[in-house]
Amino acid sequence: SALTQPASVSGSPGQSITISCTGTSSDVGGYHYVSWYQQPPGKAPKRMIYDVNKRPSGVSNRFSGSKSGNTASLTISGLQAEDEAEYYCCSYTSRTTLVFGGGTKLTVL
Amino acid sequence: QVHLVQSGAEVKKPGASVKVSCKASGYNFSTYGFTWVRQGPGQGLEWMGWIAKSGNTNYAQEFQGRVTMTLDTSTSTVYMELENLTSDDTAIYYCARDLVDFDYWGQGTLVSVSS
Numbered sequence: 319s320a321l322t323q324p325a326s327v328s329g330s331p332g333q334s335i336t337i338s339c340t341g342t343s344s345d346v347g348g349y350h351y352v353s354w355y356q357q358p359p360g361k362a363p364k365r366m367i368y369d370v371n372k373r374p375s376g377v378s379n380r381f382s383g384s385k386s387g388n389t390a391s392l393t394i395s396g397l398q399a400e401d402e403a404e405y406y407c408c409s410y411t412s413r414t415t416l417v418f419g420g421g422t423k424l425t426v427l
Numbered sequence: 428q429v430h431l432v433q434s435g436a437e438v439k440k441p442g443a444s445v446k447v448s449c450k451a452s453g454y455n456f457s458t459y460g461f462t463w464v465r466q467g468p469g470q471g472l473e474w475m476g477w478i479a480k481s482g483n484t485n486y487a488q489e490f491q492g493r494v495t496m497t498l499d500t501s502t503s504t505v506y507m508e509l510e511n512l513t514s515d516d517t518a519i520y521y522c523a524r525d526l527v528d529f530d531y532w533g534q535g536t537l538v539s540v541s542s
Binding site for chain 2: 320351353355357362363364365368369374406408410414415416417418419420421
């Protein structure tokens, strides 16, 4: 089943927010293959974090990832209006499949 | 630079099949596999399966027996065919490069299923 994310989070410009992604020991907790995607309305997803905490070139260092047990987290610091989007986590699983979270809508107040 | 360009929107009747293409450019096609992800109206992302660079496939259980992913190395194109469509298959279908995390995505193909 889908990984668990909060439906929505919000923050003011300049603040930091964290989005959680909870799975099980068969997915998030068992592998280092957690990635995060940003999807603005009407656009294709964009990779922001891979392998739990690696940031692709070109992605702002305001984005960071971490994991503790069965929960992964995406933190965005210095929130900007352009960060407003839907965010999805994704994990490899013990069944050699991939599973996404339900998505979190980030609103910049 | 890397580009994945998908085929255009499709309208299908229930019971029909659809084949979506994804043409890659800007890198050596043979060095990466592909993943297909779909997104229903107002819904989240759903993993459908992947096809490795070898041609080996791994499909989500929900689509087993109904989906086929193939590679055409001569045209650097990957295909996803979904059979026996129902209204629940109305969605945007995305191709993405690689198997575990997806560094490049196609623009998406809207497939509408309606009688």
